[in-house]
Amino acid sequence: xxxxxxxxxxxxxxxxxxxxxxxxxxxxxxxxxxxxxxxxxxxxxxxxxxxxxxxxxxxxxxxxxxxxxxxxxxxxxxxxxxxxxxxxxxxxxxxxxxxxxxxxxxxxxxxxxxxxxxxxxxxxxxxxxxxxxxxxxxxxxxxxxxxxxxxxxxxxxxxxxxxxxxxxxxxxxxxxxxxxxxxxxxxxxxxxxxxxxxxxxxxxxxxxxxxxxxxxxxxxxxxxxxxxxxxxxxxxxxxxxxxxxxxxxxxxxxxxxxxxxxxxxxxxxxxxxxxxxxxxxxxxxxxxxxxxxxxxxxxxxxxxxxxxxxxxxxxxxxxxxxxxxxxxxxxxxxxxxxxxxxxxxxxxxxxxxxxxxxxxxxxxxxxxxxxxxxxxxxxxxxxxxxxxxxxxxxxxxxxxxxxxxxxxxxxxxxxxxxxxxxxxxxxxxxxxxxxxxxxxxxxxx
Amino acid sequence: xxxxxxxxxxxxxxxxxxxxxxxxxxxxxxxxxxxxxxxxxxxxxxxxxxxxxxxxxxxxxxxxxxxxxxxxxxxxxxxxxxxxxxxxxxxxxxxxxxxxxxxxxxxxxxxxxxxxxxxxxxxxxxxxxxxxxxxxxxxxxxxxxxxxxxxxxxxxxxxxxxxxxxxxxxxxxxxxxxxxxxxxxxxxxxxxxxxxxxxxxxxxxxxxxxxxxxxxxxxxxxxxxxxxxxxxxxxxxxxxxxxxxxxxxxxxxxxxxxxxxxxxxxxxxxxxxxxxxxxxxxxxxxxxxxxxxxxxxxxxxxxxxxxxxxxxxxxxxxxxxxxxxxxxxxxxxxxxxxxxxxxxxxxxxxxxxxxxxxxxxxxxxxxxxxxxxxxxxxxxxxxxxxxxxxxxxxxxxxxxxxxxxxxxxxxxxxxxxxxxxxxxxxxxxxxxxxxxxxxxxxxxxxxxxxxxxxxxxxxxxxxxxxxxxxxxxxxx
Numbered sequence: 019x020x021x022x023x024x025x026x027x028x029x030x031x032x033x034x035x036x037x038x039x040x041x042x043x044x045x046x047x048x049x050x051x052x053x054x055x056x057x058x059x060x061x062x063x064x065x066x067x068x069x070x071x072x073x074x075x076x077x078x079x080x081x082x083x084x085x086x087x088x089x090x091x092x093x094x095x096x097x098x099x100x101x102x103x104x105x106x107x108x109x110x111x112x113x114x115x116x117x118x119x120x121x122x123x124x125x126x127x128x129x130x131x132x133x134x135x136x137x138x139x140x141x142x143x144x145x146x147x148x149x150x151x152x153x154x155x156x157x158x159x160x161x162x163x164x165x166x167x168x169x170x171x172x173x174x175x176x177x178x179x180x181x182x183x184x185x186x187x188x189x190x191x192x193x194x195x196x197x198x199x200x201x202x203x204x205x206x207x208x209x210x211x212x213x214x215x216x217x218x219x220x221x222x223x224x225x226x227x228x229x230x231x232x233x234x235x236x237x238x239x240x241x242x243x244x245x246x247x248x249x250x251x252x253x254x255x256x257x258x259x260x261x262x263x264x265x266x267x268x269x270x271x272x273x274x275x276x277x278x279x280x281x282x283x284x285x286x287x288x289x290x291x292x293x294x295x296x297x298x299x300x301x302x303x304x305x306x307x308x309x310x311x312x313x314x315x316x317x318x319x320x321x322x323x324x325x326x327x328x329x330x331x332x333x334x335x336x337x338x339x340x341x342x343x344x345x346x347x348x349x350x351x352x353x354x355x356x357x358x359x360x361x362x363x364x365x366x367x368x369x370x371x372x373x374x375x376x377x378x379x380x381x382x383x384x385x386x387x388x389x390x391x392x393x394x395x396x397x398x399x400x401x402x403x404x405x406x407x408x409x410x411x412x413x414x415x416x417x418x419x420x421x422x423x424x425x426x427x428x429x430x431x432x433x434x435x436x437x438x439x440x441x442x443x444x445x446x447x448x449x450x451x452x453x454x455x456x457x458x459x460x461x462x463x
Numbered sequence: 464x465x466x467x468x469x470x471x472x473x474x475x476x477x478x479x480x481x482x483x484x485x486x487x488x489x490x491x492x493x494x495x496x497x498x499x500x501x502x503x504x505x506x507x508x509x510x511x512x513x514x515x516x517x518x519x520x521x522x523x524x525x526x527x528x529x530x531x532x533x534x535x536x537x538x539x540x541x542x543x544x545x546x547x548x549x550x551x552x553x554x555x556x557x558x559x560x561x562x563x564x565x566x567x568x569x570x571x572x573x574x575x576x577x578x579x580x581x582x583x584x585x586x587x588x589x590x591x592x593x594x595x596x597x598x599x600x601x602x603x604x605x606x607x608x609x610x611x612x613x614x615x616x617x618x619x620x621x622x623x624x625x626x627x628x629x630x631x632x633x634x635x636x637x638x639x640x641x642x643x644x645x646x647x648x649x650x651x652x653x654x655x656x657x658x659x660x661x662x663x664x665x666x667x668x669x670x671x672x673x674x675x676x677x678x679x680x681x682x683x684x685x686x687x688x689x690x691x692x693x694x695x696x697x698x699x700x701x702x703x704x705x706x707x708x709x710x711x712x713x714x715x716x717x718x719x720x721x722x723x724x725x726x727x728x729x730x731x732x733x734x735x736x737x738x739x740x741x742x743x744x745x746x747x748x749x750x751x752x753x754x755x756x757x758x759x760x761x762x763x764x765x766x767x768x769x770x771x772x773x774x775x776x777x778x779x780x781x782x783x784x785x786x787x788x789x790x791x792x793x794x795x796x797x798x799x800x801x802x803x804x805x806x807x808x809x810x811x812x813x814x815x816x817x818x819x820x821x822x823x824x825x826x827x828x829x830x831x832x833x834x835x836x837x838x839x840x841x842x843x844x845x846x847x848x849x850x851x852x853x854x855x856x857x858x859x860x861x862x863x864x865x866x867x868x869x870x871x872x873x874x875x876x877x878x879x880x881x882x883x884x885x886x887x888x889x890x891x892x893x894x895x896x897x898x899x900x901x902x903x904x905x906x907x908x909x910x911x912x913x914x915x916x917x918x919x920x921x922x923x924x925x926x927x928x929x930x931x932x933x934x935x936x937x938x939x
Contacts, residue, residue: 311529358478370601371594372474380590381530387638395638399631406627410604410620418608418616449471452527459529 019061020053021110028106035099043091043432046102050088050109054081062113069120069180074457075314076116079240082318083112085443086233086325089436090225093329095336098225100141105229108134112237121179124245125169128238132158132205135234139222150221154230157214161204168197181244186252195249199260205238207291208298209268216275219287224335227283228328231290235324236317239297243304243313250304261302262394269295269401276408280342285408286327289367292405293320296398300382303389311458312382315447318454319374322443323366329436330360337427343412348421355429357416359437366444368409369402374447381455466521466536466585469502470595473578481571491570496557498574502581503550510543510927516934518650519543521585532647535588540931541782542584544924545709548786549580552701552793555909559797560694561902569610576602576698583706587649589637589714596706597630603695603703611690612803618690625683626673633670636663649718660722667714668726674707675763678737688756689809693800696752700759700796701789708766708785716773723773730771731858735865737764742871746878750809752799754879758835758872759792768865769850772857779928780849786924787834787842787917794831794910798824801903802883806895811879816888821897825884827907832876834914837869841918 027049035042056062057080063070087109091102111134115127136158139151172195173179175188185191200211207215219227250257269292276288297320300312333356334340334349350357366375379402386395429437447454484491513519518537526533538546553573563569582595600623608619640663641647644656654660673680688696711730715723723730738761745757766788769781801824802817803809818825834841837848847869854862917924 308530365601371597376594376597384638384641387635387642392635392639392642396632396635399634400628403624403628403631407620407624410623413604414608414616414620417605418619450525451530451532452525455527455532456529 019065020056021063021066021113023049023053023056024106024110024113028103028110031103031106032100035102039095039099042099042102043094046091046106047088049106050084050091053109053113054084057081057084057113063117069123070114070117071119072117073461075310075461078454078457079116079237079314079317080113082321082443083116083233083237084109085439086321089439090228090233090325090329092432092436092439093333093430094225094432095430097143098141098223101138101225101229104134104138108138108229108233112233115237115241118241119181119244121172121181121184121245123179124241125165128165128202128205128241129162131234131238132162135230138226138229139218141223141226143223146221147223150218153214154218154222157204157211157218161201161211163201164204165198165201168194168199168201171197181248184248186248191249192253192256195246195253196260199246202238202242203264206235206242206294206297208264208294209271209291212268212272212291212294215291216284216287219290220281220283224283224328224332227287228325228332231287232321232323232325232328235290235294236321239313239320240317243301243310246301247304247310250301254305257304258302258389258391261298262391265295265298265302266394266397267295268292268298269398273401273404273408276405279408280344282331282340282343282346282412283328285343285412286324286331289405289408290324292401293324293367296379296382296402299386299391299394299398302394303385303391306385306388307459308381308385308388310461311455312378312385314458315378315381315451315454319366319378319444319447322440322447323363323373323375326363326437326440326444327360327367329433329440330356330363333429333433334427338423338425343415346412346415347419348416349427350417352421352423352425353427353429355434356427359441361413361416362441363444364409364412366448368406372445372448374444377448377451381451465505467524467534469505470536470578470582470585473498473574474598477571477575477578480574481567484567484571488566491567492557492561495570495574496554499550499553499557499577502577503547503554506543506546506550509538510540510547513538513540513543513930515930518587531641531645532590533588534586534591535648536585537587537650538585539934540927541709541712544782544786544927544931545584545705546581548705548789549577549584549702552697552789553577555793555906556694556697558902558906559697560692561900563610563692563694565609569606572602572606576606580702580706584709588647589640589649589652590647593630593634593637596710597627599703599706600626603699606695607687607691610692610695612692613690614686615690618686622683622687629673629680630670632666636666636670639663639666649713652718654719654721657719660719661725664715664719664722664726667710671707671710671714672733674710675704675767676707676737676760677733677764677767678740681737681741681760684760685753685756688759688796689750689752693797696756696796696800697793700756700792704759704763705785705789708763708770708781711767711770712778712781716770716778720773727771727773731768731854731862734764734767734771737761737767738865738868739764739871742868742875745875746871748875749811751802751811751814751879751883752796752809754811754875755792755795755799758795758875759788761868761872762788762792762835765847765850765865765868768854768862772853774853774857775932776849776853777857778932779925780846780853782928782931783842783921783924784846784850787846787914790910790913790917791831791834791841791843794827794907795835797903797907797910798828798831801899805897806891808891811882813889813891814883815886816892817897818884819888820892820895821899823904824897824899824907827911828884829880830911831914832880834918836873836876840915842914842921843918845918845921
């Protein structure tokens with residue numbers, strides 16, 4: 019039901035947003051709320067189709083997803099209106115991707131998400147936008163090809179594609195999984211498949227980048243973990259080696275790259291890449307019972323904070339023409355509300371406590387310690403301490419420096435409500451961990 | 464419910480306070496003062512409710528059964544002593560920053576700071592302890608970065624990054640504690656269950672050592688303390704450094720006694736190095752506030768030596784010296800900052816003859832300085848004497864070299880008094896006006912009174928120490 023509601027609204031909404039974006043936004047928000055209600059009732063795809071199951075963990079992730087999408091749609095203005103329809107489609111497909119327990123459907127829905135993301139970035143206003151969009155498209159197409167190659171290999175060895183009775187001990191399974199992971203690492207922006215993301219995230223429209231780097235990445239993280247869980251259990255040594263290696267390389271390189279950047283969107287893009295690195299630690303620690311709780315918590319926390327920072331940057335760019343670090347000097351005075359939200363979410367990304375960013379990192383990294391990978395966790399926490407360097411550097415520009423321009427930057431009501439929703443998510447999951455860890459600990463695919 | 468409210472209410476309401484008092488900024492300091500008085504009296508009531516041994520239960524909140532994780536709040540005499548010290552310093556800091564600029568944000572940040580700092584001393588859950596520990600950095604970052612002196616931004620970011628990086632070692636240590644015992648609560652963790660106690664000990668020690676700070680990890684402190692406004696230096700020296708010492712007592716001596724005994728000599732070596740090295744730097748320093756900052760580091764070295772004895776005497780002495788250090792260093796920082804504010808110079812050799820123009824401040828500077836070098840009748844004397852006696856009892860006569868620390872502090876204190884307070888007034892001093900507001904005078908008087916009072920009547924603090932440490936070693 020929730021799937022149908024979102025798709026139907028997505029098809030209808032272009033009729034409204036030509037004339038009045040406010041009504042279109044309201045309809046979209048109502049659609050997200052209705053979808054969330056159906057998810058709560060257990061009447062999502064699982065009640066209609068086979069191969070979809072709803073667990074408590076899935077439900078929490080879906081609530082986070084729908085709340086974030088509603089918040090994003092509230093903040094949109096003007097030429098960003100096509101995003102509303104695309105987000106409704108994206109929401110619907112993401113519900114499927116999160117609920118599915120079939121590997122074939124996982125690959126199909128993954129491709130659908132990829133196609134929606136190409137349309138998302140194709141909202142081109144200038145040369146930079148088109149460069150980012152082309153890069154996202156070409157990298158995505160390459161990734162799709164690689165994933166399909168791996169999947170074709172895998173399909174020779176397995177009779178069934180259900181997560182529970184896939185054959186994971188075939189002759190080609192390990193190489194097939196490795197090839198598929200190479201493709202999925204493009205989407206998760208793991209070094210060395212990250213190069214497109216640094217440009218795409220920073221050059222496409224920031225609202226699209228918020229969805230691309232925040233929403234889609236979180237959904238793909240959870241779905242990928244569920245899809246590959248059986249493989250990771252079957253090949254424990256390869257899992258630890260592959261994922262620890264890529265985790266360390268990704269976070270270290272991305273953090274050092276972020277330190278050099280002058281463009282704020284590029285800093286946030288590299289921070290997003292670094293976060294993919296942290297999120298690989300629960301993958302490496304798949305043997306631990308905390309691994310799924312870790313990845314679920316990470317995704318839920320990340321969806322709120324990453325989306326929020328890009329949306330605020332979008333507001334800054336639109337209202338004050340902010341591009342570089344020097345442009346946000348003195349924003350603490352000019353735009354107190356924006357700056358407050360931005361600072362809190364940046365602290366959350368940096369892993370400061372009482373915000374979701376800390377507890378999610380704590381649980382995800384604890385999974386690593388639980389699996390006996392404490393040296394890797396030590397590298398990861400030192401990396402996240404290094405990352406504080408560039409987050410605090412942004413905050414330094416906002417609050418400690420004086421600006422040349424004194425014009426106040428106003429915050430629209432929609433933007434305020436959207437940011438409040440995202441802030442509520444960040445703060446709530448930063449203090450109350452019971453639901454999410456409980457749901458993540460008792461999982462079965 | 465009151466226990467959890469005192470931690471979380473200031474964290475969330477401080478933002479509200481900021482936006483509500485934006486038009487009438489002077490109200491904020493009264494709100495802050497009122498709140499800190501409430502905190503002080505609540506801590507005082509806990510002191511009276513304390514059981515003879517162990518913890519006073521304040522409740523368990525936010526349970527996460529799957530992770531065996533909850534916010535357990537309980538206080539023993541050691542935590543209550545820290546809470547009383549914290550709230551007292553917060554109250555006095557309101558007076559010393561009575562005329563601070565941008566009051567709405569300044570006092571909102573102070574209120575915000577009071578939440579996590581109470582959390583640090585109130586919870587016995589290791590992960591929540593770490594969360595509050597980290598959260599104290601955020602208001603401090605803004606307080607140093609926005610109200611500090613010329614190089615405030617450098618100092619604020621260095622302080623934040625440095626302590627954050629070292630806290631990360633502690634974080635992994637805490638993870639290993641839980642991994643190997645299955646409990647987050649320090650009252651339930653048993654040392655015998657640990658498989659790698661040495662590794663955990665060193666990881667945790669790195670975090671505490673950077674906060675204290677011990678000798679090789681101390682470089683953030685001179686910058687942060689010098690660039691911070693004086694009132695914030697008071698909080699840094701009086702409260703944040705105490706977090707490190709508190710952590711050492713709680714997480715090494717109490718939690719891992721056997722491992723700590725194994726590495727106690729390392730602690731002594733680090734403590735002695737800190738005392739001598741920082742003391743030497745203080746002699747060399749011409750910068751008045753840097754001199755005070757190094758003196759503060761030097762005294763924390765003594766605290767670590769006292770903790771390393773792991774005896775009832777040593778721990779009591781360390782608690783006494785912790786409180787004494789907070790009360791002695793604070794007026795020194797305040798007067799050093801005030802002198803800079805009036806004369807616009809940091810250097811003692813450019814001052815001189817201040818006694819003639821600002822007798823009140825000079826008198827209290829001399830009193831606190833004498834306390835810092837251990838003059839009988841002040842807190843410094845009792846603290847240093849008990850530390851030396853307990854250390855000699857535990858480690859043998861050679862540890863008496865620690866008394867050299869007292870000589871070194873005599874060197875820098877007396878020389879600084881000679882250069883800055885006495886002597887011929889310099890050009891700069893002659894051209895300055897020395898006025899002190901009544902609020903600042905009041906705060907300094909309270910510090911001076913407490914230094915002398917507890918120096919003559921040390922028993923109240925040792926009574927608290929008796930309650931705090933008797934359960935460790937079977938009482939006295």
